[in-house]
Amino acid sequence: MTDATPQPIGYDEFGMRFMTMVLHRDRVMESINRVLGDEFQLGPIGAGPGRKVAKVTANGTFGKAYGEALADVVGYEVNLPVDVAFHLDLGVDMLRFNAEVVLPLRLTMELVEPLTILWHITAPDPDDVTMTVASDSRRASVLQKLTGLDGELRRFIVRFVDRELEKPHVQKAMRIDLVTLIDNAWEHIADQFLPNEPADRR
Secondary structure: OOOOOOOOOOHHHHHHHHHHHHHHHHHHHHHHHHHHOOOEEEEEEEHHHHHHHHEEEEEEEEEEEEEEOOOOOEEEEEEEEEEEEEEOOOOOOEEEEEEEEEEEEEEEEEEEEEEEEEEEEEOHHHOEEEEEEEEHHHHHHHHHHHOHHHHHHHHHHHHHEEEHOHHHHHHOOOOHHHHHHHHHHHHHHHOOOOOOOOHHOO
């Protein structure tokens, strides 16, 4: 026979379960997708020594974020796939590179006063970015190999991520005020367990 008596848990355990069950992986990944949107444009930004050798612009499309829970803290190791078309303006020529990029992001969560969940998203080091670059011409391919362009493009995309994380709508999405959310949703919540009509009180 199963013991139906509710088993008490401590406040620390409650908080941990709340964080991991309410903000589970699928919800977090969906939130990242909604915040970032589908497409982006960036540039022109200087590239090369002194940022004066060339100008880079980029057009990209975000894929669906995926990842796994972190073992040491409440949070997720997020992988964000991006298809990017880089345009390198050398002044006398315009070269195009297509890249398949995977950005590793570390997302952790903490509780702060008064009762708020903060998301902290750490952008990757350029060396941790996975990038497969293909050029649209032989000249571009040679330039890519001779100049170490892949590393420059990695740094370019990481700078883009840093800028995105600073945008107001992203900062807003990283702060979840639980008191306000519950206040706004209380009527709907109460309908789930409080009587709504005389028949419910019988």
